[in-house]
Amino acid sequence: MYGNDTIWFDPVWDSLTRVDEAYTEQLLEKHLEIARYLTERAKDEYFVGMPDSTGTIDALGHLYGSEQVLMDMIEEPEQVKHAVEVVNRGWITTNEKFYQISREVNGGGAHAWMHLLAPGRLTHMQCDMSVMFSAKMYEEFVMDELNQQMEWLEYPVYHFDGIEQEKHLDCLLSLTKLRAIQWTHVAGQPSAAHYLPVLKRIQAAGKGLIIMAPASDIQILLEELSARGLYLHTEAEDGEQAEEIVRFVEKNSKE
Numbered sequence: 001m002y003g004n005d006t007i008w009f010d011p012v013w014d015s016l017t018r019v020d021e022a023y024t025e026q027l028l029e030k031h032l033e034i035a036r037y038l039t040e041r042a043k044d045e046y047f048v049g050m051p052d053s054t055g056t057i058d059a060l061g062h063l064y065g066s067e068q069v070l071m072d073m074i075e076e077p078e079q080v081k082h083a084v085e086v087v088n089r090g091w092i093t094t095n096e097k098f099y100q101i102s103r104e105v106n107g108g109g110a111h112a113w114m115h116l117l118a119p120g121r122l123t124h125m126q127c128d129m130s131v132m133f134s135a136k137m138y139e140e141f142v143m144d145e146l147n148q149q150m151e152w153l154e155y156p157v158y159h160f161d162g163i164e165q166e167k168h169l170d171c172l173l174s175l176t177k178l179r180a181i182q183w184t185h186v187a188g189q190p191s192a193a194h195y196l197p198v199l200k201r202i203q204a205a206g207k208g209l210i211i212m213a214p215a216s217d218i219q220i221l222l223e224e225l226s227a228r229g230l231y232l233h234t235e236a237e238d239g240e241q242a243e244e245i246v247r248f249v250e251k252n253s254k255e
Helices: 016-021 026-042 056-064 064-074 077-106 128-132 136-142 145-151 163-173 192-203 214-225 239-252
Strands: 110-111 114-116 121-127 153-159 180-184 206-213 230-233
Touching: 016 056, 016 064, 016 077, 026 077, 056 077, 056 128, 056 145, 064 077, 064 128, 077 110, 077 136, 077 145, 077 153, 110 121, 114 121, 121 145, 128 153, 128 163, 136 145, 136 163, 145 153, 145 230, 153 163, 163 192, 163 239, 180 192, 214 239
Parallel strands: 121 153, 153 180, 180 206, 206 230
Antiparallel strands: 110 114
16 A cells, blocks of 8 residues: 555555465566666666665565564574575565666666765665564574675665664674664654664764764764764755755864
């Protein structure tokens, strides 16, 4: 179900055993055709972003139902791990297809909603469902998924969706190949500037930091954080305010 600002999924599987017969490239080919069409017409005028393939466990939640996945993590953990492995292989296969189509026009990889470019394989990793996991469950069920994805990725970024994921931060920061963590201001929570200790932990671990923040946060974020590896994504009400923000960042950025 689609809305103006949200998407809801109705489960289509009655068991995770469906995973072994689920992969097909019939519908995928339609998306690849769109990517080829856009790439052929780009002519250095725009980039072609990688599709948002979501996280593997999140995908299982869409297909099977989040509640059912959570129950199976307790009652059928090996089946969940097998499903993660199978879907992950599909994640890598499909992302490689899109990357090969668009890499020349992008000069590597392009990420649409994060507005990122890199001279190699780039996309985000995520497990939004992990806000309902314990730290132990995250380590058991998610870390293998991330490590497998990073075998393909050259510029891996983790989509950190809400402060509830802070309990998983030690696991994330232990991933030596992880380049950056992207912080999203989720509905019902304060903006990023209210979580400076967590943001500083990420920078202290040597990870890049991508922050979706309102313009009102820019001053305190630059005062408190190093500009090295920091990408602030914000919006301005008009061109004058945008130019003011740029001047402020140029003057006040520091390591």
